[in-house]
Amino acid sequence: MLGRRGTLPFLAGPPALWLALFFVVPLLLIAAFSLRAGSGAVGPAGAWVPSIEHYQQVFGTPAFLRLLGLSVATAVGIATLATLLAYPVAYYLTFRAGTRATLYLTLLLIPFAVSYLLRVMAWKLMLGPDGGINSLLQGLGLTSEPLGLLLYSRPAVIVTLVYVWVPFAALPIYAAMQRIDRSHLEAAADLGAGPWARFWRVTVPLSLPGALATFFMVFIPTVGEYVTPALVGGTDGIMYGNIILGFFTRSANWPLGSAMAMIMLVLTLLLVVVALRIVDLRRVSL
Amino acid sequence: MRVSALTRFLGLSMALGLILAACGTQGGGSPGASSGGVESQAPEPNELAILEWSGYEAEDFWTDFAQAHPDTEVTFEFGDTDANILALMQGGSQADVFHFYTGWQQFYVDAGLVREIDTSKLSNWDAVPDAYKELGQIDGKQYFLPWDWGFTSILYNTEHVPEVTSWDVLMDPAYEGHVSMWNDGPAAVAVSSYINGWDETNLTDEQLAEIEADWIAQKPLNAFYWSGEYTDLCPAVQDGTVWVAYAWQGCYATALAAGDPVAYATPEEGRNSWFGLYGISADTDSYELALEFLDMKLAETTCANAVSLFYYGCANGDVMAAIDDPVLIEAFAINDPSILESTNFTPLVTEEQRTAWTAMWERVQAE
Amino acid sequence: MTARPVTRRIGVGRTAVPLRGFYLGMLFLLYLPIGILFVFSFNAGTTLRFPIEALTLDWYAEVIGNGPMLAAARNSLLVGAGSATAATIIGLLVSTAVLRFRFRGRGALLALAGLPLIVPFVVMGVAFFLLFVAVDLPRSLLSVAIGHTIIATPYATLIQLARLSGLDPALEDAAMDLGATYPATLRRVVLPLMGPTVVAAWLTSFIVSFDEIAVAIFLVGGDPTFPVFLYGQVRFAQRLPVLIAMAVLLMIGTVALTLVALRLRTKE
Numbered sequence: 001m002l003g004r005r006g007t008l009p010f011l012a013g014p015p016a017l018w019l020a021l022f023f024v025v026p027l028l029l030i031a032a033f034s035l036r037a038g039s040g041a042v043g044p045a046g047a048w049v050p051s052i053e054h055y056q057q058v059f060g061t062p063a064f065l066r067l068l069g070l071s072v073a074t075a076v077g078i079a080t081l082a083t084l085l086a087y088p089v090a091y092y093l094t095f096r097a098g099t100r101a102t103l104y105l106t107l108l109l110i111p112f113a114v115s116y117l118l119r120v121m122a123w124k125l126m127l128g129p130d131g132g133i134n135s136l137l138q139g140l141g142l143t144s145e146p147l148g149l150l151l152y153s154r155p156a157v158i159v160t161l162v163y164v165w166v167p168f169a170a171l172p173i174y175a176a177m178q179r180i181d182r183s184h185l186e187a188a189a190d191l192g193a194g195p196w197a198r199f200w201r202v203t204v205p206l207s208l209p210g211a212l213a214t215f216f217m218v219f220i221p222t223v224g225e226y227v228t229p230a231l232v233g234g235t236d237g238i239m240y241g242n243i244i245l246g247f248f249t250r251s252a253n254w255p256l257g258s259a260m261a262m263i264m265l266v267l268t269l270l271l272v273v274v275a276l277r278i279v280d281l282r283r284v285s286l
Numbered sequence: 287m288r289v290s291a292l293t294r295f296l297g298l299s300m301a302l303g304l305i306l307a308a309c310g311t312q313g314g315g316s317p318g319a320s321s322g323g324v325e326s327q328a329p330e331p332n333e334l335a336i337l338e339w340s341g342y343e344a345e346d347f348w349t350d351f352a353q354a355h356p357d358t359e360v361t362f363e364f365g366d367t368d369a370n371i372l373a374l375m376q377g378g379s380q381a382d383v384f385h386f387y388t389g390w391q392q393f394y395v396d397a398g399l400v401r402e403i404d405t406s407k408l409s410n411w412d413a414v415p416d417a418y419k420e421l422g423q424i425d426g427k428q429y430f431l432p433w434d435w436g437f438t439s440i441l442y443n444t445e446h447v448p449e450v451t452s453w454d455v456l457m458d459p460a461y462e463g464h465v466s467m468w469n470d471g472p473a474a475v476a477v478s479s480y481i482n483g484w485d486e487t488n489l490t491d492e493q494l495a496e497i498e499a500d501w502i503a504q505k506p507l508n509a510f511y512w513s514g515e516y517t518d519l520c521p522a523v524q525d526g527t528v529w530v531a532y533a534w535q536g537c538y539a540t541a542l543a544a545g546d547p548v549a550y551a552t553p554e555e556g557r558n559s560w561f562g563l564y565g566i567s568a569d570t571d572s573y574e575l576a577l578e579f580l581d582m583k584l585a586e587t588t589c590a591n592a593v594s595l596f597y598y599g600c601a602n603g604d605v606m607a608a609i610d611d612p613v614l615i616e617a618f619a620i621n622d623p624s625i626l627e628s629t630n631f632t633p634l635v636t637e638e639q640r641t642a643w644t645a646m647w648e649r650v651q652a653e
Numbered sequence: 654m655t656a657r658p659v660t661r662r663i664g665v666g667r668t669a670v671p672l673r674g675f676y677l678g679m680l681f682l683l684y685l686p687i688g689i690l691f692v693f694s695f696n697a698g699t700t701l702r703f704p705i706e707a708l709t710l711d712w713y714a715e716v717i718g719n720g721p722m723l724a725a726a727r728n729s730l731l732v733g734a735g736s737a738t739a740a741t742i743i744g745l746l747v748s749t750a751v752l753r754f755r756f757r758g759r760g761a762l763l764a765l766a767g768l769p770l771i772v773p774f775v776v777m778g779v780a781f782f783l784l785f786v787a788v789d790l791p792r793s794l795l796s797v798a799i800g801h802t803i804i805a806t807p808y809a810t811l812i813q814l815a816r817l818s819g820l821d822p823a824l825e826d827a828a829m830d831l832g833a834t835y836p837a838t839l840r841r842v843v844l845p846l847m848g849p850t851v852v853a854a855w856l857t858s859f860i861v862s863f864d865e866i867a868v869a870i871f872l873v874g875g876d877p878t879f880p881v882f883l884y885g886q887v888r889f890a891q892r893l894p895v896l897i898a899m900a901v902l903l904m905i906g907t908v909a910l911t912l913v914a915l916r917l918r919t920k921e
Contacts, residue, residue, distance in 0.1 A: 004829070004835040005754075006835075007835045007836055007839075008750060008754050008756060010836075011746045011749050011750040011754070012746070012747075012750040012754075012756070012758075012762055014742075014743070014746060015743045015746045015747045015750075015762065015766065016758075016762055016765070018739075018743060018802075019743070019762075019765045019766065019803070019806070020765075022781075022784070022799055022800075022802070022803050023765065023768070023769060023803050024765070025784060026777075026780030026781055026783060026784040027772070027776075027780050029780060029783040029784055029787055030776070030779055030780050030783060033783055039641040039645075040373075040376075040637060040640070040641060041372060041373035041376035041377055042376075043376055043377070043378070043786060044786065044787045044789075057645075061649055061652075063649045063650075063652040063653045064649070064652050066652070066653075067652040067653075085679065088672055088675050088676075089675065089676050089679055091672065092672040092673065092675065092676045093676075096672055096673065097676075104676070106912065106915060107680060108679075108680065108683070109911070109915065110908055110911070110912075111683045111684065111687060112911075113860065113904075113907050113908045113910075113911035113912075114687055114904050114907070114908065115864050115880065115883075115900055115903065115904060115907065116864050116866070116880075117864075117866055117880050117883050117884060117887075117900075118687075118690060118883075118897075118900045118904060119686065119687070121690070121883075121887060121893075121897070121900075122686030122687060122689060122690045123686055124887075125686070125689055125690065125693060126685075126686055126689060152509065152510055163682075163683070163686070166679065166683065167683060220770075220771050220773060221773065221774060223773055224773025224774055224775040224776060224867075225775075225867075226775055226867065227866055227867055227870075227884065231884075231887065234508075234509070234510050235505055235506070235508045235510060235511055236505070236506070238651060238652075240652075241773070241775040241867075242651070243648050243651060243652050244775050244776075244779060245775065245778075245870070245871075246648050246651060247648060248373070248779060248782060248871065249365075249366070249367075249370045249373070250366065250367045250369060250370055250469060250470070250513075250644075250647075251367070251369050251471060251644030251645065251647060251648050252369040252370060252372060252373030252376075252644065253641060253644060253645060254373075254783070254786075256645065257779065258779065258783065261775065261776045261779040261780075264773060264775070264776055265772060265773070265776045268771065268772070268773055268776075269771070272771050335875050340885065361875040361876070362875060363874055363875035364885065377782075377786050377792070378785075378786060378789055378790075378791055378792075379791070379792075379874070380791040380792075380793075380874060380875070381875070517885075517886075
């Protein structure tokens with residue numbers, strides 16, 4: 001008969017093994033390939049000579065570092081915009097929607113269930129020279145020529161990704177606001193605080209962890225984005241992720257691509273550690 | 287109640303998982319082959335995987351094979367540059383047959399990725415001119431089968447652009463926002479070499495740095511970098527978004543046949559010409575079937591389809607001799623042999639050059 | 654509004670900020686592009702110009718005859734089902750181990766199950782790509798499914814962890830006092846109580862996989878999943894309407910699944 005303690009290896013063992021094999025080992029492989037001399041599409045059978053030449057090359061290429069900076073800045077911008085836009089929505093759902101909050105939240109989340117690629121394509125249709133916005137503007141007689149600059153630019157990437165993330169961004173903020181004890185607000189009111197003072201001094205501080213969680217939950221997938229930039233970014237809207245992909249496909253140089261991926265991984269983990277110092281993300285889990 | 291429903295639910299999904307696993311192994315061919323295990327004498331599987339460029343999967347371009355082998359399951363995997371195709375092969379692609387372009391032959395032979403072609407088994411081999419056959423030979427052995435060929439030059443919109451006489455029109459700021467370059471490093475190096483009169487196989491570091499600077503300066507001129515001739519370049523040329531493009535003659539002929547105002551330059555530096563080659567993977571379990579596929583590629587209907595539907599030249603000399611469509615005569619410059627005399631044929635590149643050129647291009651992208 | 658006396662409103666003064674208008678405006682902007690896609694799938698032309706000239710159901714009819722597209726959709730269903738099943742099992746095992754036992758490496762196991770959430774997809778794509786190169790496993794639907802299992806694991810774990818932490822361990826003690834073995838207790842007491850949550854975790858994992866492209870691009874071989882197929886075809890202007898018709902059909906499916914998953918999770 002299997003005792004309680006005896007069950008543990010069967011519970012913890014398989015997941016630990018699976019995650020080690022398919023999550024830890026692959027990440028270690030990036031490190032291994034990035035520290036390997038040579039270039040091109042080098043298989044495991046080739047020579048394994050340790051070298052930091054690929055890191056030297058990445059750090060010696062201002063264009064790569066600038067693009068990394070630009071990608072981080074773009075992701076920060078997108079995460080900030082998504083958070084700011086989602087905040088009033090979460091506020092409305094928590095404090096104003098009353099019994100309909102669940103329905104309204106569901107309405108908000110439905111677009112998030114629509115395929116990501118489809119939503120990006122929708123924006124392509126909206127922004128294109130023959131697209132919705134242009135033909136609408138022309139139909140209303142506001143412009144006579146199509147505005148060419150809407151699509152294939154960094155702003156197009158930002159607009160599209162903010163759109164993609166806003167519904168999701170409302171969730172952690174909403175969760176944090178749900179936990180605000182209404183008596184705090186009533187106490188503030190009793191002490192003479194006006195609506196704005198209550199908002200700034202009670203609601204905002206108490207919902208801040210949720211807002212920060214939102215920020216990072218948007219930032220992390222966005223900083224490594226490459227699909228949306230490839231579809232709507234044109235030649236100057238691309239991000240660091242596109243170059244990583246480039247070194248694995250179009251320009252096949254796996255060790256160099258690995259070094260670039262490693263740099264992104266370390267940077268992201270650092271930012272998350274910083275985030276965890278600021279806010280305890282576990283308190284705002286969904 | 288709930289338990290049994292749940293158990294059934296999980297059981298069903300596990301069954302689906304098992305089917306999936308089965309599909310995974312099936313599609314991947316026999317596991318022994320890629321790991322270099324003992325080769326069994328089992329009959330060849332009746333499936334063929336082709337590593338292709340998108341567009342070539344249309345059955346028109348392998349119709350003779352499809353008719354001869356209606357039961358064979360042909361699947362396609364795609365690459366979009368020669369570096370990508372090579373990387374996929376080096377990365378253990380399960381393709382039995384792969385397709386790439388001139389300049390990259392040596393790598394496949396050096397890396398042991400390709401198996402020699404037994405030309406005695408090809409019924410259409412005699413229709414291929416000797417000069418073409420030689421493109422597929424390394425050290426006197428026929429590793430590759432030449433198939434499609436064509437030009438690279440400047441395709442331009444005659445309503446917006448006066449006659450083009452040089453490759454440097456790609457760098458002309460007058461067409462800002464209406465230019466499109468192919469998203470490929472070696473192609474960019476070739477164009478710059480033509481413009482500057484340099485030998486692309488013998489560039490100095492300074493020259494490469496200058497090439498990089500030129501393409502960085504050229505970047506804002508592009509509407510986009512194209513990656514598929516018929517997927518993104520041609521539609522944009524035809525709808526008037528792109529006026530000046532690095533292009534193969536296929537898109538030119540397509541636009542010409544549609545009556546669009548386009549012309550295909552014969553630059554003073556000369557056009558570029560390339561040849562597409564098919565190789566059989568060294569790892570294949572289906573060598574005989576792959577040979578058959580290559581042979582049928584050269585058959586008349588398939589080759590003629592490449593010419594008439596894709597506007598690409600084909601290695602079957604009889605098919606090319608029979609061309610009478612004026613659009614095609616124009617596209618292949620059949621009436622003007624002087625064009626071929628000034629044409630630059632894509633040279634073999636070294637691994638060092640390949641690495642330097644592709645890295646250069648990624649820097650341009652990142653800029 | 655009911656006749657019930659209005660309770661004191663808390664927050665910003667009602668008239669100061671038009672919050673309802675903001676919410677509705679946001680909803681409008683969120684649904685507008687999807688609506689345009691919907692219209693586009695019934696539009697007779699291959700470009701979308703207003704006003705619409707003619708409507709058609711042809712694109713939907715063409716979906717049925719498009720073999721490669723249907724094959725891609727089937728591939729995505731298989732990968733989604735396989736990876737969701739694996740991720741759900743992993744999530745359930747991790748939750749039980751972490752919540753019901755104290756052992757060395759408990760924190761590490763939980764962290765490991767949650768960490769894939771904070772690794773950018775492009776990095777995960779590179780990692781899996783190199784793994785399959787290193788072990789010489791051909792890239793195929795199997796490699797995509799393995800990759801998606803890892804990506805879905807944090808979701809499956811967090812969802813089940815939340816539910817299990819709300820279940821009183823005393824129930825299990827009672828079952829064992831009555832003579833049940835611990836595995837039997839898990840199977841006959843815990844799992845039934847977890848039922849809807851397990852399904853919700855599975856559905857969420859399935860949707861994550863079904864929609865995933867950034868990792869899949871690195872891992873597909875000759876058989877594309879639906880998003881990868883869509884990505885490859887999206888540049889053919891003439892093919893766009895059929896793709897969108899198919900995508901609209903799938904969208905109806907995923908939205909329905911999401912609603913079910915949400916319901917199962919909020920019911921607790």
